[in-house]
Amino acid sequence: MQNLTRLIRKINNSWIKSQSPTQKLTNFKKIDGFLILFVCVIISIITSYDLVANQIQNLNLIISSIINFFEIFICCGILVYISKKEDPTLNSRQILLLIGLLIVVQILKINPKTISPLSIVVPPTLIISQGMGTITALSWVSIALINWPNSLNGINEYLLLITFISSCIVAIIGGKIRSRAQLLQVSILVPLGSLICQYFFLGIDNNDLYNLNIQYLISKQGNIISDSFLLAILMLMAIIFMPILESIFGLVTKARLLELADQEKPLLRRLSIEAPGTFEHTLLLCGLAEEATRMIGGNVDLVRTGALYHDIGKLHAPNWFIENQNGMSNPHDELDNPLESAKILQDHVDKGIQIARRYRLPKQVANFIPEHQGTLKMGYFLFKAKEKDKNISEKNFKYKGPIPQSKETAILMLADGCEAALRAMDINASDKEALKIISKIINSRIQDGQLIDSNFSIGEIYLIKISFLNVWKRIRHRRIQYPTAKNNSIS
Numbered sequence: 001m002q003n004l005t006r007l008i009r010k011i012n013n014s015w016i017k018s019q020s021p022t023q024k025l026t027n028f029k030k031i032d033g034f035l036i037l038f039v040c041v042i043i044s045i046i047t048s049y050d051l052v053a054n055q056i057q058n059l060n061l062i063i064s065s066i067i068n069f070f071e072i073f074i075c076c077g078i079l080v081y082i083s084k085k086e087d088p089t090l091n092s093r094q095i096l097l098l099i100g101l102l103i104v105v106q107i108l109k110i111n112p113k114t115i116s117p118l119s120i121v122v123p124p125t126l127i128i129s130q131g132m133g134t135i136t137a138l139s140w141v142s143i144a145l146i147n148w149p150n151s152l153n154g155i156n157e158y159l160l161l162i163t164f165i166s167s168c169i170v171a172i173i174g175g176k177i178r179s180r181a182q183l184l185q186v187s188i189l190v191p192l193g194s195l196i197c198q199y200f201f202l203g204i205d206n207n208d209l210y211n212l213n214i215q216y217l218i219s220k221q222g223n224i225i226s227d228s229f230l231l232a233i234l235m236l237m238a239i240i241f242m243p244i245l246e247s248i249f250g251l252v253t254k255a256r257l258l259e260l261a262d263q264e265k266p267l268l269r270r271l272s273i274e275a276p277g278t279f280e281h282t283l284l285l286c287g288l289a290e291e292a293t294r295m296i297g298g299n300v301d302l303v304r305t306g307a308l309y310h311d312i313g314k315l316h317a318p319n320w321f322i323e324n325q326n327g328m329s330n331p332h333d334e335l336d337n338p339l340e341s342a343k344i345l346q347d348h349v350d351k352g353i354q355i356a357r358r359y360r361l362p363k364q365v366a367n368f369i370p371e372h373q374g375t376l377k378m379g380y381f382l383f384k385a386k387e388k389d390k391n392i393s394e395k396n397f398k399y400k401g402p403i404p405q406s407k408e409t410a411i412l413m414l415a416d417g418c419e420a421a422l423r424a425m426d427i428n429a430s431d432k433e434a435l436k437i438i439s440k441i442i443n444s445r446i447q448d449g450q451l452i453d454s455n456f457s458i459g460e461i462y463l464i465k466i467s468f469l470n471v472w473k474r475i476r477h478r479r480i481q482y483p484t485a486k487n488n489s490i491s
């Protein structure tokens with residue numbers, strides 16, 4: 001069974017890699033598309049301007065400048081395409097940041113002797129890899145290093161090679177880094193590594209070494225020590241400004257997701273105190289969703305954070321939800337009005353979105369709030385309403401949606417459906433019985449059309465089922481191994 005799961009996981013992962021984006025692409029508005037095009041033209045002009053300005057008499061150089069213009073213009077297009085392919089949810093603001101950084105770099109490169117290429121290219125790479133991913137950052141580095149506004153006569157080729165290698169290292173590591181402490185380590189180790197490489201390949205001027213003082217360190221261009229020192233300062237500044245960039249451009253870095261998933265965050269503390277049942281449900285859901293997302297190669301940090309906040313809307317009326325009633329009477333029974341009860345259920349989504357806005361949760365995290373319920377029917381209250389009035393419209397008993405737009409939100413919806421059923425299962429139930437229940441719930445969501453936009457393959461659905469089963473087996477194991485008092489077993 002385990003070998004089969006591993007084999008399907010491998011086939012599935014290679015299949016995913018060969019596919020076009022599986023998430024829905026965020027389309028740009030016309031005005032945003034025009035703005036992006038405009039910035040690309042500006043970058044192309046900056047890159048080819050210098051050649052034209054200096055050698056306007058020479059026809060061959062004018063032609064080469066025109067070629068240069070179209071070259072960088074096409075490169076910008078490829079960069080936007082690759083970034084959208086890596087992360088289809090990138091919006092126009094984030095694309096503008098990506099090409100905006102390219103503009104800054106092209107302007108700084110007009111006079112490469114004033115500032116080292118290392119300091120020009122490496123710090124923006126750190127920002128891009130953190131906010132938009134490794135592949136986008138690597139593409140950005142290639143474009144930034146290939147296209148120069150003027151000839152490369154003044155720059156040592158070894159320095160370019162060191163810049164390229166340092167940038168690639170930052171792009172690869174930066175995409176994986178999950179905490180600000182690790183970022184700090186990178187911002188110290190990369191300049192140190194580049195200093196050592198420069199020392200071996202470029203050597204050092206003895207005068208520079210003996211006359212070293214703080215003013216010299218900051219102002220002396222071309223000295224390998226001061227260049228590495230400047231690189232370290234700029235990388236530290238990139239880390240300091242990262243939270244500001246996150247909020248301005250809506251970037252969701254791994255570090256930000258981890259910070260949001262801290263259970264000491266005021267909103268999560270409120271949830272644990274005011275709605276303890278919902279909080280417990282949330283924690284179990286995290287386990288299920290994380291395992292399934294890991295299995296299909298999705299964004300585990302995003303799904304964990306999304307799961308923690310998916311039901312925060314229940315804070316507006318915790319005791320109207322069964323997990324918080326703790327044996328007390330159900331207010332829905334006293335209300336005895338299925339239509340009103342359905343509105344209260346829908347409210348946990350609407351109020352959740354409001355709370356997410358108030359607490360400035362990133363959009364990717366806030367998306368879990370409406371999408372985990374999709375357009376599901378509120379079966380129990382629809383049944384109650386039909387008992388009273390057979391002709392009542394089903395529309396009033398459906399969540400407003402949208403249906404899950406990404407694999408992560410879809411997994412949360414499936415985990416949300418399976419959590420209560422698995423929790424309620426008999427401790428002695430067999431794996432087969434648990435898998436049967438999981439399959440039944442997942443298949444009902446598929447038949448209901450809730451997973452249309454999340455584009456799961458059959459292999460992925462299988463892996464999700466197996467991962468839910470594995471989590472349930474772990475829970476069952478814990479309950480058998482460490483029982484508490486006889487009448488107070490872990491639930």
Ligand SMILES: [Fe+2]
Binds near residue numbers: 310
């Ligand atoms: Fe919910």
Ligand SMILES: [Fe+2]
Binds near residue numbers: 281310311416
């Ligand atoms: Fe939930």
